[in-house]
Amino acid sequence: MRDEDYYKSIGFMCGLELHQRLAVAKKLFCDCPTNIIPAIKENEWSIERQQRAIAGELGTIDMSSGFEAQKGRSFVYKVAEGRSCLVEIDEEPPHSINEEALHISLSFAKALNMKIVDEIQPMRKGVVDGSDPSAFQRTFMIAFDGYTEINGKRVEIPSIFLEEESCRSDSASGRKVIYSVDMLGVPLVEIDTWPYLRSPKEAKEVAMQIGTMMRISGKVQRGIGSIRQDVNVSIKGGSRVEIKGMQELESMDLLIDNEIIRQQELLKIRDELVKRKAAVGEKAKLTQIFNGTKAKLVSNSISKGGEVYGFKLSGFNGLLGREILPNRRLGTEISEYAKSAGVGGIIHSDESLAGYGFSQSEIDKVKKGLGVDDGDSFIIIVGEKEVIGTAIEFAILRAKYAISGVPPETRGAINDGTCSTRFLRPLPGGSRMYPETDVKPIQITEKMLAYASNSAPNLANEEKSLMLMLKDKVLAKRMLLSQKLGVFKELSERSQDPEFIANILLQKFTELRRAGFEVELISTQRLSELFSAYDKGELTKQAVEEVLKKLSEKDQSVGSIITKEGLSRIKGTELKRLVEKHVSEGKSKAELIKEIMSKHRLKIDGAELNNILK
């Protein structure tokens, strides 16, 4: 087990950026709705836009912006009727700010012991991936210099921001990236921690604790995508890498550990390359070599007007194929750069080239053309004329980085259980912020501060009240940290048996999910119907599970499931009459229970039956 000393010894640096959507009726700067259910399709319009990199305040286009712009993509925005107005699609300036969202964010700042600014300065943060039609995100720093405590240790919270949610990525085809505009503008709070989190485990615990603090306010959205935890990681000699898109908070520590290994392995490759005096060659056009090739991938592309380019990697032999994480190689990393320009991938000489269908003479010609000797490698890329130039440049850029170490990147979590990541884009520089002059600065009043203090979520109080309700310390703590807390509070409000509800939400849900039932899709409304039926004595505990299974398969009313499946509870005089039918001489009580329950397991409460037979 690695301890904090180990992480200290490798120069581990780690910080979090937590993004949480707020549960308010309207978007941050317009009157569009925020309760968007993407699965429901609305009448849609579609607009197409170009965006270009703009010089930042230092008068330079940072690498990240240039990278995106170079790809020459266009963006298609799907605009659903009733969900977005002209504000989101950059056809109208913002309206005034959603004050409720502002108040919620101020209450979070208070909960994190932060200093709230006296006048909020609206800012624009450049966005280059097209996820905002205006090419910037509106964002405000509302407080600074706070802290929280985790396991008795202090974790500093340097800043909290109120900002706009970005577009939902829809799909990409060729050089067109398609976004749905509906989520854009939903109020979002971003909370950053300092970069000195002491271990991956601490990172996970801090994320859970802050997530809980926001959830107990009851003012945040629930469900997939409503909270996002981005992690920044680096080690000594490595580089800062930002990991986005993590879906399971549970595996955050594993994801961070894997990033550490990836950086360590890349540094080993770097050392080897330096020792070998490795170098990356210039790009060369190789299309002619492959006229008439039997390699399908290449001949298909050439027949459609595609081109083949390649470059030499002196001294790289064997390293492109070396594994840095399970199923991830240096070749994979280079390939992802090329792919981001719109080609299918790369072919490199550590792979089986015959497997692609290349002839020996083609391979020899490529080697000759690029000047490849023993100990060298080469990469070739096949693709459309429009994108091949950029793809080869990106691949060369990444290959060169292998000799100097770990490139600073934004990476995306691969949510397939491997806890691995893939390249998304170079890490953006910090020079893309300028004032949002369409929104007036906001003065923070004494009244706002008092309101924030009074409504600040309090974890200790919440834990106490959960203890009172659930009478079980472990269950209360689990519920406190669970994403289900909000649903639980809503459901348990009118219930006589909150403990039962807690156990269903925490344990039964996990069991059923593992068994393949999509219980997360069940709406709070249906759960409320279910527990109310249970409370009224219409259902047994056992039947609750059956109803959950049915609900996870199809959304329908609980009443209709009870009728259809014959789950209506047998109780009181009805049960007595049933028992009388079964009673006959010579049967023991245990035998009777067995007999009755085997026929009516889902419909009879065991305790009640026991009572009758007393």
Next chain:
Amino acid sequence: MYSKEITKSLKEKGISIGDLVKIEYDNVSMEGELMPKTETGSPETVIIKLKSGYNIGISFDKVRLTKIADSHGPVKFPSAKLAQDKELPKITLLFTGGTIGSKVDYKTGGVHPLIKPEELFYDVPELSKIARVDVKNPFSIFSEDMSHKEWARIAEEVAKELDNGARGVVVAMGTDTMHYAAAALSFMLENLNAPVVITGAQRSSDRGSSDAFMNLICAVQIAAKSDIAEVGICMHSSSSDDSCHFLRGTKARKMHSTRRDAFRPINSIPIAKITHDGKLDYIGQYKKIGNGKVKTKNGYDSSVALIKAYPGSDPGLIDFHVSAGCKGIIIEGTGLGHAPISPSDENKSWAGHIEKAVKKGVVVGMTSQTLYGRVNPNVYSTARKIASLGVVYCEDMTPETALVKLGWLLGNYDKKTAEELLGKNIAGEISQRNELNEFLV
């Protein structure tokens, strides 16, 4: 602006705007740059730009500021030299202000006029592949502040550039009154024999999504390649960044306060559609480049007014303008060109007031607030009566074009000729036929 006290205190500490300062606040110490105050914030709050790029506002009485280093000086915008390919046509780009001609200071958010052509070529390098672009900046002015004086000045500049061998001229300006300017230039540039393309932006060019880039590219394409010898407006044809329309200068109107496709043709269709990669589709009729030399006719009498007739409107407005020395009035009437002449409150009848104005020698023209369609004095008795008072019915001209035309006529011709020409087509402002596809285009 910061309050007097803050300004004084900063001066005493030797701190200027833009300096790197240490901020001590309630046991916290931070570094940042002192930002100027915007007009909307509280004058008692200092604005600090933190290293993260975020600005925050802190009450001056709560902080201690100490200077660490001098300001880096004003922001330098990056620039790029334009390669002058001798094979390409030569055009002139006149920047006269507005959103398109502004750069935003990334630190302060302040707006500066774009003066250096090199900065433009850095932002829109595509221009150098289309034409040899000569950039000039005769003045910078907000659209709403523009007047006939600026229009006349632009007309002179355009004529000069064309005389000096420019194949076409692009005029970049603010959009609010662009259609007035377009109409004015259409009249002022007589015997025009080259494309004169007016363009602008609805979104400022500090954002990657600005419409300025494509508008400029398309405008330069038309100036460099088309055979159109007219003044027109070149702006987005839709909310997408796929193509621009080239609209006749006398037939265009800003029909939306914010959308990038705000400019629409009124009682006409676009002359052409152009994509940023240069695909040019001619859609409507236009005057082609032939022989001849442009001549400016710049006179303009600004003592003209545009007034709107509406239910219950006070016709005293007419008397006010007449007594103020107005020589021409365009009425934006209702429907076919009406104004109240027999309302239940007799004092609200326009008839007598119009009659008085005409008798005093004022030229009065009638247009319609429906914008689309033609005025006609023959259908209802109201219009027959108004026309009989000596009002010129302006066919299918927009009210704005009619106003500009009347000012131009009165500035270049005697009253009688002006009155005669007001209802006759000079620069495409009146179409004799209106087809089905000319509505809500």
